[in-house]
Amino acid sequence: MDQLLWLAEHPDLSAAIGEVKREPDPLARLEATTRLANYRRDFTLATRLDRLASEGLQAVTNGEASVAGLQPLRIALLASHTVDHLVPAIRVAGLQRGLALKVHVAPYGLYRQALLMDDAELASFAPQLIVLALDARDAPLQLPLEASPESVAAAVTTRVDELRLLWRCARERYAAQVVQQTIVPADPPIFGSFEALVPASPWALIDRLNTAIRRAAGEDGVLLLDLAWEAARGSYGDGLAEPLRWHQAKQLVSPNLAPLYGDQLARIAAASVGLSRKCLVLDLDNTLWGGVVGDDGIDGLHLGQGSPSGEAFLAFQHYAALLARRGIILAVCSKNDQNIAEAAFKHPEMVLKRSDIAAFVANWEDKANNLRRIASMLNIGLDSLVFVDDNPAERDIVRRELPQVAVPELPEDVADYPARIAAAGYFEAVSFTSDDATRGRNYALNAERKVAMTQATDMQGYLRDLQMVLYATRIGDAELARSTQLINKTNQFNLTTRRYSEAEVERIARRGPRAVALAIRLADKYGDNGLISVVLARPDTAFADDELLIDSWLMSCRVLGRQVEEAVLDVLVHAARAAGYRTLIGEYRPSGRNGMVAEHYPQLGFVPHPAPTEAASEATFWRYDLGSSRPTHHFIEVQA
């Protein structure tokens, strides 16, 4: 079965693997394998790629080495079916999604024991992600076929309560983020279409169970690997619960589908540490509409009701608009005259409006340069971009010039674009908040703010005129999800780039009055920017009792250059004094992407402080004496 169709095909991946095999340096081999992981692979190639990478991966996940663009992450697989054959493909998919994965497989079928009792091996592995991969043959609900709806509901609740207990153990024992796999029916239905009307029939039971699992997961901050939906969509063909593989080896996922399963798990893992893509960059001619606007004119474009191809372009625009509504930034990158391209957005059938596009670049320069420009206009990394272009040559050039940009292979027919982009899983989410829903509007507002800034004669006047109000709150239940989301997706303005699960943030915030965990919002005269900054500060054994260590300080780049960090320091100073501290300790850990905050602490008036012995070698430390009074350097009204 064809899979990973969004990845480009390598002319001869097998030969390329043979070549990399001769590279003696494990880290160089890992880097070469990471490049090859961008190509379509079947399960044997995935296994061979994994072998190439394994020595280097081990060094990176054990902290003995690091490779730019690969973030280490530990995943424990707790399964009721065989999963060993999936591990190589999971690790290779991890490379493609920016992760250096270390995978632990708990003994087959012993997932309860691993979570309910002290599992020394699992504890020493210290999983950051725990995947509960269960199946329909595991602990089936024991009910007579004629059971009443009430007893079915009760049995489902009991089973889900058991899962919730396991989830809680995973959080409390290991501070891990849980990923729960939904249940794929194993046996064919026994009633035909009538199946769903019999509450205790096998399919109806599983259906109810999955519904209850999804609801509970939402309430408990557990992520889903929704294999049941994938099965229903046909993503796996007949490669799920295939009788032959079950009878042969208790495999729920057939080995040949390992690359797809691996990628679906890896994208969730990547999303959980903030590596999902953020922006969809669209070509125009023959991508958003049929025809070439510069040649055919606005009236000559194929777009809209009345023709199959016009409707297909409309449907693709509609899908892009839906993505924007969930917080994906839209941009345009087109070889066109800027005025002509923008005018085309006035076509009466256009679903996307010019105001939906946060960065609009139309010129005759090469697209790689223009994508760099788009990333810098939006203050996001190239590795946040997905570039959609109907022209295979343009796709090839961008892949070669900018390997960080995701460039999906596209089907011939634009009618199939939405399904392809959805299948590629670039925008996997781990939360959805009202901030996401308004992000598009925020980017539009930012454009207005930029205009205002160029009009204002001086920066000070502009900032004063913004009428900014900052709201600082201690992180509680209401702020937990959004704070964790920001912690995990902020790369540039992030002093230490420590990634935390909700459970871990909760643990820090709940450490009592000695910890200062702040969620910060900013409003201005144009509107609410939402949650834009998080500070986690806590006492640390490496420092004195009256010294408060700033474990994490990060901020959304949307509000750069507005002196927000000055106002946040005011809040922090105040809170630290109130908790009895005399000194703030700041830490800066270079990540390769956070160079913009290298001078953050000295600029705020901190002075160098010796690093504690166990600190990472490249980290710098800074101190700030809370005894001195602090002059204010901002135009922000602070409400704490």
Add this chain to the structure above:
Amino acid sequence: MTEAEVIQALTPVFHDVFDDDSIVLSPEMTANDIEGWDSQTHVMLTVAAEQRFGIKFRTAELESLRNVGHFAQVISARLAGR
């Protein structure tokens, strides 16, 4: 395809699965003769062979795939429609 031809066509499949281009197959070869041929790679081998020859083994046939010759026999018979 004769059994000898199947063995020849199986060779690259073994090379890929065991990532070892030096493997030379003979009918009597078993898991003991090839490094890394364990229960997990055995399943991979059956799936890779299915892909290569466009067939699907039957559960009853799986038990007879104990050496290279048996692989070739079953595949050759299936390709011949038996």
